[in-house]
Amino acid sequence: MNHSKTYRQEIEGGYLWSPKKERGGRRSQFYDNLRIAAPGERIISYAKGRIISVGQVSDFSFTAMKPAEFRGTGENWSQEGWLLPVSWFRAEKATPIGSIILGLQPLLPEKYSPFNKIGLGTQKAYLAEISEAAFEFVLLSAGFGKASEIDFPAANLYGDFIAGQENKMQYFLETDQTLSETERCQSILARRGQGLFRRNVASIETMCRITTVKTPSFLIASHIKPWRLCSSSFERLDGNNGLLLTPHVDLLFDRGYISFDNDGAVIFSEKIKESELMLLGLRRTPLAPPLAFSPKQIPYLDYHRASVFLG
Structure with a gap:
């Protein structure tokens, strides 16, 4: 999950939000992934070049207006989008992606990867699907430990x-x-x-x-x-x-x-x-x-x- 513009609001609010389509009306797999995500699935929060939090999806997504707390962020986004409830667990210390990218790159998908070949966030990438191996590698490298051992806070539901x-x-x-x-x-x-x-x-x-x-x-x-x-x-x-x-x-x-x-x-x-x-x-x-x-x-x-x- 690459949400540098809105990560503070989304982590504090217990959700993810995206437009339904790109500007111009084109579909985006990165936006469609909010609709695909199911309760219990895990999400890694990446923002400002760092791994910040790990989240657990608490409910299916639904149509919602752009959160008021975004204020002027995303002025070109449509007002109606997908809201995905997520329970977030924040890392004690953020991990720069540059410190783990060499080990992570071989585990990333060739298509719809969250990062490009030099370790920068892929343009327009928002919520990307990665393998279980990649997910566990990030968790261990960023000091979260095993996913099963994370004590997620109480979740907001639909x-x-x-x-x-x-x-x-x-x-x-x-x-x-x-x-x-x-x-x-x-x-x-x-x-x-x-x-x-x-x-x-x-x-x-x-x-x-x-x-x-x-x-x-x-x-x-x-x-x-x-x-x-x-x-x-x-x-x-x-x-x-x-x-x-x-x-x-x-x-x-x-x-x-x-x-x-x-x-x-x-x-x-x-x-x-x-x-x-x-x-x-x-x-x-x-x-x-x-x-x-x-x-x-x-x-x-x-x-x-x-x-x-x-x-």
Whole structure:
């Protein structure tokens, strides 16, 4: 992980953040790696020519706005990117990469390596995948010892970050003088699936598409494009941007473990185990024939599959 510009904020905050694409819209394997990283995997922090920390991924990444603590850093980065929760363990003393690069070079990958042939950080490299041998070599050379012996601090998880981001968005709405009092109030109520948003969703959706439960008191009005990421009050209140889901299905949908095709067929992420689905009382075969979504719902579903679903 080469994050010289933002390492202080990311290590203190317990995360990594990157744009989704390079400037100009091109995909980057170094950015895509945040989406690939899984809980329990380890990351070495490299910044300013030194090995600084080792981290452990604590949750899958998710779409998040660029952290406010970055301030003016990365002015050319898009505002929306991937946030990966990481529990960091900081070294007592940073290790210059130059002191270990000769032994490390033979262990690095030929493609998407974090360092070039002379030991400098590869241009545009952010999160790079390295072998277990390379990882262990860096840990031992930088004085961390064995990975299994590192006592990582308590981790922030998805819910911790989401609550913080939604609280900031709610404060912004509460102080936005361009909104009417009614629009402001309804936009905030929509955060919890209440008020006008729920009524709008209920005028389109009649039951949980997975469990087929129809009793209103058992259903949550869930945003398809997350409330915190909506670009306007219209999106936050649009009934086409919502589904009625039972609480456990709402949790899986919000976290990206399930999504839907445009024809209504449910999609399950490979990152949720079959045994866990069974314990939740869910199965991959539908209880009822899929019901196709309307044209107005499809743009929101496209966003969910691309930016929320853990494919």
